[in-house]
Amino acid sequence: MAFSFPMQxxxxxxxxxxxxxxxxxxxxGFLLEAKRNDLQVNQVVLAVDEVVANFIIHANNEDASQFLDLLLVLAGPRLDIEIEDHGNTLFLPPGKAPNPDLRAYIQQGRKGGMGMALVSRIMDQVEFFERNSHTVCHLSKVLT
Structure with missing residues (x-):
């Protein structure tokens, strides 16, 4: 039986x-190296981009003296992503993002506020928690 180490x-x-x-x-680059399909690669890139942008803009007010750590781990089909914010404040959005009515959003001409709903649709699991006084976002998805 072949044993493969997780890629990270x-x-x-x-x-x-x-x-x-x-x-x-x-x-x-990480997901393409792991030979994952383009659709799933693009979805995961979009989800990670949204969470990182939220940390940069909303949690850290674009303070370049603050930093984020990203960890990607692929073990078989399961992808786990941790984004850890080293800023001074905790950024713990509500657990489950609402599932907004897209038609109403478009009719009202609203912009913004859709990101975490999109992340929740793309990823199998999205959770925010505190570790060592830092905010961590854990994303996971089983890739096919």
Whole structure:
């Protein structure tokens, strides 16, 4: 029986929007190296991008002196992602994002507020918790 070790990689970025492309490239490269299909790669990249952008903009006010750590672990079909915020404040959004009415959003001309609902649809599990006085977001998804 063949045993394969989990594949993993990590990256640290400062809390600047300019680093979002680096995060997208990092996640895309990791998943393509693992030979995952383009649709799932794009979905996961979108979900991670949204969470990281929320940490940068809402939790850290784009303070480039603060930083985030991202850890990607792929064990068989299961992908686990941890995004840890090293900022001074805890950023713990409500557990389950609401499932907004997209038609009403469009009719009202609203912008924003859809990100975490999208992340919840893409990923199998989304949770925020505190570890060592830092906010951590854990995302997981079984990839086919």
């Amino acid at each position: 990689d990590r990256i640290r970025i400062s809390c600047s929007r300019q680093n979002l492309q680096q995060v997208r490239d990092f996640v895309r």
